[in-house]
Amino acid sequence: MKSILLSLPFLTSRGISPLLAASLIHAAVDEVLQTDLTEFKLRNVEAEGEGEEERFTLLDAELLQRCFFNKLRDVCCKWQKQLPPLRPPSHSLTVSIHAIRNVRRKMEDRHVLLPEFNQLFGLPDDVYRAYFAVFDGHGGVDAANYSATHLHVNVGLHEEIVTNPAEALKCSFQKTDEMFLFKAKREKLRSGTTGVSALIVGNKLHIAWLGDSQVMLVQQGKAVTLMEPHKPEREDERARIETLGGCVTYMDCWRVNGTLAVSRAIGDICQKPYVSGDADGDSFELTGSEDYLLLACDGFFDAIKPHEVVDLVLDHLMQTKGVGLKAAERLVAAAKENGSSDNITVLVVFLRDPQDILADSLRDSESPRADDDAQSSPFNFLSCEAAATQ
Numbered sequence: 001m002k003s004i005l006l007s008l009p010f011l012t013s014r015g016i017s018p019l020l021a022a023s024l025i026h027a028a029v030d031e032v033l034q035t036d037l038t039e040f041k042l043r044n045v046e047a048e049g050e051g052e053e054e055r056f057t058l059l060d061a062e063l064l065q066r067c068f069f070n071k072l073r074d075v076c077c078k079w080q081k082q083l084p085p086l087r088p089p090s091h092s093l094t095v096s097i098h099a100i101r102n103v104r105r106k107m108e109d110r111h112v113l114l115p116e117f118n119q120l121f122g123l124p125d126d127v128y129r130a131y132f133a134v135f136d137g138h139g140g141v142d143a144a145n146y147s148a149t150h151l152h153v154n155v156g157l158h159e160e161i162v163t164n165p166a167e168a169l170k171c172s173f174q175k176t177d178e179m180f181l182f183k184a185k186r187e188k189l190r191s192g193t194t195g196v197s198a199l200i201v202g203n204k205l206h207i208a209w210l211g212d213s214q215v216m217l218v219q220q221g222k223a224v225t226l227m228e229p230h231k232p233e234r235e236d237e238r239a240r241i242e243t244l245g246g247c248v249t250y251m252d253c254w255r256v257n258g259t260l261a262v263s264r265a266i267g268d269i270c271q272k273p274y275v276s277g278d279a280d281g282d283s284f285e286l287t288g289s290e291d292y293l294l295l296a297c298d299g300f301f302d303a304i305k306p307h308e309v310v311d312l313v314l315d316h317l318m319q320t321k322g323v324g325l326k327a328a329e330r331l332v333a334a335a336k337e338n339g340s341s342d343n344i345t346v347l348v349v350f351l352r353d354p355q356d357i358l359a360d361s362l363r364d365s366e367s368p369r370a371d372d373d374a375q376s377s378p379f380n381f382l383s384c385e386a387a388a389t390q
Contacts, residue, residue: 004029004120004153007072022119023086024079028072030122032064040064089116090128094354098328099345102299102336108137109297109345110148110193117199121156129165131155133197134345136213136297138260140191143180143267147193151176155199166206169199170281173208177266177277184269192260192268192275196227196295198349200286205293208281211262212298216306217284218291218313221361223306226282229298230264232256237263246274291357292324293349294331299342303335313348314361322355324348 004025011021040059093115101107114120117129131152137144154175155161158168173195183189194211207215212229230237233254241248241256241263249258256263256274268275294309304312309331316330317323328346335344350357 004149007069008120018116019086019088019119022114022116024072024075026120026122027075027079028068031071031075032068035067037064040067086119089118090126091130093130094324094350095132096325096328096348096350097346098326098332100332100336100343102344103341104343106141107343108141108144108193109299109343110135110137110141110144111295111345111347112148112152113347113349114152117152117156121161123156123162125162127202128200129202130200130349131197132293132295132347132349133195134213134295134297134347135193135195135266136211136299136343136345137191137193138262138265139268140189142184142189143191143193143265146180146183147176147195147266150179151195151197154179155197165199165201165204166281166283169197169206169208170279173197173210173266173279174277177210180267181269181272181277184267190268190270192265192271194230194262194265194297195279198293198295203286203288205284205286206281207283208279210264210266210277210279212301213296214298214301215293215295216309217293218310220289221291221310221314221364223310225306226284227280229301230262230276230280232261232263234263240276241274244274286351288352290351292351295347295349296331297343297345299340299344300331300335300346302342303338303340304331308334314358317354317358317361322353322358324350324354324357327354 007025008021011024012018037059040063095113095115097111097113099109099111112131112133114131117131123129133148133151135144135147151172154172155168158172161168194213196209196213196215197207198215199206207226209215209227210230212231214229215226217224217226231254232238232241232248238248246257248254248256251258253261255261256271260268260271260275264276264278266277312331312334313327316327320326328348331346332344
């Protein structure tokens with residue numbers, strides 16, 4: 001799985017288009033899965049769950065990765081002679097990403113962007129899909145690395161990715177947590193990570209999250225809050241923790257059992273079950289009036305309010321004449337200027353052309369009825385039934 005994450009930038013850095021790179025990787029993975037994997041088997045181990053035992057097969061990661069890259073090379077050579085027909089994506093999104101270590105000793109944030117989700121997982125239908133995620137690690141980088149490597153794979157391979165993508169996304173958080181906890185127990189790892197992800201499927205937006213990394217939307221120049229982060233001081237989170245026998249105490253901020261400042265995360269094996277790996281999720285209908293999505297860690301949101309994001313991005317677009325590729329860089333700089341000392345990661349997904357967003361803003365600012373029009377345009381997001389039942 002790590003090979004997938006490594007090979008995408010490897011191929012694109014050599015001038016291969018993201019569409020072709022994702023298709024090549026999918027073909028190489030298919031060939032690996034068709035080989036006899038017993039030669040990579042290390043041993044079988046048993047993990048004790050709640051009232052049951054689960055058996056895992058461990059594979060030699062180094063040998064398997066070497067096999068994958070050999071298959072990838074073979075596919076590249078084969079396709080160089082005769083390129084199969086590739087279906088181009090129906091959408092093209094402008095994405096801006098920027099991440100800094102800031103003044104922290106280590107960089108424990110990770111991020112993933114997969115606009116070519118269909119090609120990577122071989123989904124043959126005409127529905128556009130794109131996946132984005134931000135992870136904010138703590139106590140080490142292992143959990144964030146693991147989540148950035150495995151979560152999107154669990155989503156793409158989930159049996160309900162086509163029929164119920166909201167459920168596939170939400171359930172994949174829990175599966176990734178279970179997988180990492182097994183690794184953490186075996187390797188004595190204590191790290192954890194918050195995470196937030198967005199999966200665009202046609203005209204639907206599905207989100208899921210654990211902890212205090214967040215996703216927000218800007219629609220027609222207005223900030224829209226999509227979620228509530230998992231913090232120990234939330235009444236429902238405090239009640240859940242105390243029912244389990246844990247406690248929430250104040251030590252410079254509210255913390256679970258006097259340690260973690262988040263109440264849900266992947267990993268944190270020593271704080272389970274008080275720090276839950278059960279993600280929250282929601283789904284929304286996209287109407288075409290949405291400007292952009294923003295995913296970021298708490299190092300950003302602790303320093304920048306949602307309504308400030310709108311002004312910062314618009315100011316950036318005005319300065320660059322509608323070029324949005326460095327919008328995230330501007331936002332990260334603003335968070336640092338506002339006093340953030342944490343790692344900062346910001347991912348901006350433009351759902352409309354940045355030049356159109358700028359043009360509409362300039363047109364509205366010249367209209368004497370701009371304020372009245374804004375007040376008469378209600379937010380038009382509809383929660384999906386699938387999310388309501390989760």
